[in-house]
Amino acid sequence: MKKIIGVVLGLLLCCTVFTTGIYATQKKQSNQDKKSTKKHTLLHTNDIHGRMVEEKGSVIGMAKLKTLKDQKRPDLMLDAGDAFQGLPVSNNSKGEEMAKAMNSVGYDAMTLGNHEFDFGFKQLLHLKKQLNFPIISSNVYKNGKHPFKPSTVIKRNGIRYGIVAVTTPETKVKTRPDSIKGLKFADPVNSAEKEAKKLHNKADVIVVLSHLGVDPVTKKSWRGDNLTQELTSKKSIKQPVIVIDGHSHTELDKGEQFGNGIVAQTGTALANVGDITFDYSHDKVSHLAATLINVKDVSHLKGNKQIAQQVNGANKKFLKETSKVVREHNNVKFEGDKNIARTTETNLGNLITDAMESYGNKEFKHKPDFAVTNGGGIRASIDKGKVTQNNIITVLPFGNTITQISVKGSDVKKAFEHSLSSPTKTENHKKVLTPNGGFLQGSKSIRVTYNLNKAKQHRVTSIKVLDKKSGHFKKLDPDKKYHVATNDFTANKGDGYKMFGGKKEEGISLDEVVAKYFKKANLKKYNTNQPQRIKEHKTDKEKSKSKDKAA
Incomplete structure (x- = not known):
């Protein structure tokens, strides 16, 4: 009888130990799950x-x-x-x-x-x-x-x-x-x-x-x-x-x-x-x-x-190397914000392209008919006050050089259609372009009008180029070859300008071109934020409204 009781107690003890072991294992596993x-x-x-x-x-x-x-x-x-x-x-x-x-x-x-x-x-x-x-x-x-x-x-x-x-x-x-x-x-x-x-x-x-x-x-x-x-x-x-x-x-x-x-x-x-x-x-x-x-x-x-x-x-070393003053007193804020330079004409884009055209008039074998540069290449604004070489390089940081190419008039139109081909959106009840690094800024010798209500590749309504002999703007001739000053990136079909390329005249770095022009130019003429060279086409009704407001 004592043996039987001993065996039963032993079995109970084993069951207790076994059950306790299972519980401990489950608890340990549960903790591991939490840790995992x-x-x-x-x-x-x-x-x-x-x-x-x-x-x-x-x-x-x-x-x-x-x-x-x-x-x-x-x-x-x-x-x-x-x-x-x-x-x-x-x-x-x-x-x-x-x-x-x-x-x-x-x-x-x-x-x-x-x-x-x-x-x-x-x-x-x-x-x-x-x-x-x-x-x-x-x-x-x-x-x-x-x-x-x-x-x-x-x-x-x-x-x-x-x-x-x-x-x-x-x-x-x-x-x-x-x-x-x-x-x-x-x-x-x-x-x-x-x-x-x-x-x-x-x-x-x-x-x-x-x-x-x-x-x-x-x-x-x-x-x-x-x-x-x-x-x-x-x-x-x-x-x-x-x-x-x-x-x-x-x-x-x-x-x-x-x-x-x-x-x-x-x-x-x-x-x-x-x-x-x-x-x-x-x-x-x-x-x-x-x-x-x-x-x-x-x-x-x-x-x-x-x-x-x-x-x-x-940074200190670089600033010292580029601290040369380009212009002691600048009274114009030159706008280079990416959302502006990539969607519409800006006064900084005007200055840069005018500098390119001015350089080409003196240094290239063929004087440029006009100049263009991609808005995506403009990376900063220039504030009023002292302007240094560093300020100019910050605007144009890519180390591009000025380059001139010969472009057929029909390809000039294709280029501006490409420039204006980004999707549109509505801001303040007005249709505007979405930012596009390929948006072209143009010099004083070109006038482009466009209509954003038209389909892509059909938005350009007019292109006129200054005839340097008569001093008058003339309608773009699709069969004529135009000498276009630009930067080496755009000249080499950058930003999708497949219509560009071909033989090139090459010059100095673009930042140097702009610095030389900035030093001596009459900056007052750039004191505006209204597009003058590349602007939206206005209907007769819109022109009439504009005159009424002016009156």
């Missing part, structure tokens, strides 16, 4: 355009970016292109000072923007060697091979990130032609999908660094939002897709979601830093969200001393 749900963060930038140095209220700068990164401790720090080129201080070292700063911040990867090629392909390869992180792009080819890695995998905080990248095919017309000689830009969607498939068993999350943009002017199949929509709808891609975009300088405050993916973009000039967060549990992403950290949000932060010393030193 983690908050993850990605910080990102795009279109920094050389903004290394902090500018209070407008530019975060690389020193504060490092402080922000140290505070946030993101899984990854990423960039979607156009980092090296932009402000003269960065251009002065052909991007090398920016490369140093990006290394110090601690980026993990970046893609190629179209302006990464501006200093030439050889210099781009040199920058690639200087960086402590990879430049990647899956759709750029040279002689049939990838000159840059198409993708990379980085494991951080328990997640395998498969990072794929694409570069806009618009690069073919948005950088110097000689910089991309022999390069091919394949379809971005197909390239990204192909590369993402290769990472099927190697990555938990797909991150696409996309220098495509969401500009309505851009071909839909080359846009970042379309890329996101396409990749998230592919059955072959099981992972969630995060697209970090650039190129169109668009501020997507909360990103744009497509299925289990999102596209995010910060705008431009390091006014914002992108902050993407999500939860990860049981191999699944949830609560995927994108926000922007604005320059005002980090105003209280102190910049990293090491980076501040480096970028401020580079």
Whole structure:
């Protein structure tokens, strides 16, 4: 009997221990499940355009970016292109000072923007060697091979990130032609999908660094939002897709979601830093969200001393080199805001093109009939007061040279149709163009009128060119050859000006042309914000209303 009782008690004890063990295991597993749900963060930038140095209220700068990164401790720090080129201080070292700063911040990867090629392909390869992180792009080819890695995998905080990248095919017309000689830009969607498939068993999350943009002017199949929509709808891609975009300088405050993916973009000039967060549990992403950290949000932060010393030193050196005064007293505000210079005539565009025509009259074999320059090449305004060489270079930071080409009259019309072909929108009950870097500013010797109520390629209503002998404007002759002064980028079919090209007369740097003209010109005649050279066609009814108002 005692044996039986002992056996029963033993069994009960074993059951208790076994049950307790199961409970303990379940509790431990439950705790592990709770621990496995983690908050993850990605910080990102795009279109920094050389903004290394902090500018209070407008530019975060690389020193504060490092402080922000140290505070946030993101899984990854990423960039979607156009980092090296932009402000003269960065251009002065052909991007090398920016490369140093990006290394110090601690980026993990970046893609190629179209302006990464501006200093030439050889210099781009040199920058690639200087960086402590990879430049990647899956759709750029040279002689049939990838000159840059198409993708990379980085494991951080328990997640395998498969990072794929694409570069806009618009690069073919948005950088110097000689910089991309022999390069091919394949379809971005197909390239990204192909590369993402290769990472099927190697990555938990797909991150696409996309220098495509969401500009309505851009071909839909080359846009970042379309890329996101396409990749998230592919059955072959099981992972969630995060697209970090650039190129169109668009501020997507909360990103744009497509299925289990999102596209995010910060705008431009390091006014914002992108902050993407999500939860990860049981191999699944949830609560995927994108926000922007604005320059005002980090105003209280102190910049990293090491980076501040480096970028401020580079800036001080550059300012000293370009401190020569061009004009002591300037009484006119010259407007170079991108949203104005890319949509309508501006007095700064007038001054630049007049300077080009004036230079051509003295230096070119054939005097120019008129001059044009692309609005996207104008990058800043000029304020009243003292104007230095640095001010001029900041307006024209690309290092372009003045170039003259011979263009048939029919092609001149095609060029202005192209200039005025961007989609329209309504502002203050008026139809206006959306910003387009190819919008042409014109010199005093040309008059163009247009009608935005007409279809694209049919908006130009009149073009007249000054006849230098008679002093009168004459209707454009479609069969006549006109000598057109412009910059080397536009002359080489940049911004899609396929009707340009051919034999060229070349001169000095465009910033030098403008500086010489600015020094001696009568600036009072530019003291207006009303279009005089390239303006909208007015109906008889509108003219009558205008006269009534004037009366």
